[in-house]
Amino acid sequence: MTEPSVSIDELLRGKAAMAPFIRRWGLPLNPEDADLIVWAVLHYARTGENDLSGIAAGAEKHIDDYEADAARMREAMRAASDRRDDKP
Numbered sequence: 827m828t829e830p831s832v833s834i835d836e837l838l839r840g841k842a843a844m845a846p847f848i849r850r851w852g853l854p855l856n857p858e859d860a861d862l863i864v865w866a867v868l869h870y871a872r873t874g875e876n877d878l879s880g881i882a883a884g885a886e887k888h889i890d891d892y893e894a895d896a897a898r899m900r901e902a903m904r905a906a907s908d909r910r911d912d913k914p
Contacts, residue, residue, distance in 0.1 A: 832868045840864035862892055 841864050848855055855863070866888060870881045 832865055832872075836868055837861065837864055840868055862888070 841860060844860060844864055847853070848860060866885050870885065873881070873884075875881050875884075
């Protein structure tokens with residue numbers, strides 16, 4: 827089965843709908859986290875998956891992947907900064 831795709835337009839509309847909740851409720855979300863939440867809601871709403879625990883497990887894996895990617899990026903940036911600071 828092909829994974830459902832989420833278009834940029836849908837992400838923008840979803841984020842526009844979610845932004846007032848984030849603002850009014852003072853949710854501490856950065857833009858990338860909000861994007862991931864909107865993507866997950868749209869994506870998993872379309873999967874046709876009826877096993878809610880399977881949906882939750884899929885979302886948990888996406889969070890794990892997102893956090894691992896962010897950690898790799900932070901480490902790469904830290905290493906680049908260290909190399910720059912070590913230059914005479």
